[in-house]
Amino acid sequence: MSTQRGNGSRTRAQKYKNTSVFKNDKYDKTPKNLQINRLQVVNVCEHCKGVIEWKIKYKKYKPLTAPAKCPKCLEKTVKHSYHTYCIPCAREAKMCPKCGKKTAIEEVEEDQTKLDNEMQQLLKTLPERKRRTFLRYLANKKKEISDEPDKKHEHVKDDLEAKLNELKLAANKEDDEDFSDDDFDSDLDDCDEEESED
Template sequence: MSTSRGNAMRTRPQKHQNKSAYKNDLHDKTNKTKFLNNLDVTGVCKRCKDIIDWKIKYKKYKPLTAPRKCVGCEEKAIKYAYHILCTKCATKRNVCAKCNTAVEANELEIEKEPNVDLQLMLKGIPERKRRTIMRAINKTHGGDSNLTPEVISQVEEMLKNMDNLNLGDNDDELDDFDDSDSDGSDKSGNYEQD
């Protein structure tokens, strides 16, 4: 028996061996699972990142339902599960937000919140117009999508002038046609009477 006293080495392989890797979204296609699979773990050291990634991979991660209290600033500012420090305190102290150990600034991966703010600004507009604005920003700033004051003012100006923004639509060509088709029917499907 492999668990008998004094038997430290097993001579046989394990009885049930996995034929394929575990997939946490194989039978679970909910939005929560999609969100967790796309979650980018930042602000923690490499060891803590591996731990949280393992929890996500094997469906052991339990996200927060409400913000938690930060150990550093005593405010309810922690947005991610298993963290004890908010992002602001962790970057100020150069420590891991989960285990509170000292980490060099280049090892600590900090999330880029300006992109989130830009996405929130553009959330309420249609996809086509949103992509047009993102293309214009990337063109003027060379692919750098950091949220600077000039970018914010540029986006706000584009949002104000959204109706005048030329998206490549050829509405003028459609004015040449009237409401009836060539077969004599109008848009409602009724045929004209002679």
């Protein structure tokens, strides 16, 4: 802005512009940073969610080292960074645990986050080919949902779980077929023939 007194608007464009987008994990691939990047911001109001996501995106997020004291129940139960109140007290008072305002709060069920974590763990156990198959299937499902927003998509989660289990079973079956007893017997026969020729 201009230093001229009373001039609150500037006519020229921004002088220095970034040529590339900031990546918070470009040089820092430590487990702590990767864990911070995987955080899901839940149980806070929309404004506070944006603030915390911004901190994570631009590497300003500082995790708590020890639980903080909740001013409502006076116990050390605040386990999330930048939160003032603990989750149970905030739910009881129907307010945001970060800012303390009584606004609409996006609540995600703990079962759903647990299920998402389980799906991530299952994905890690799959071979690369099956993992990519599942990710393509997931992208197609998301496209279907975005194409038909008025249609109810209640069974999507169940479909994804079924597909993931199907791929896992297929991967296990392929592993079993790769190491069948016939393969080992034929290899032993080949070794016996080579020894007899010598």
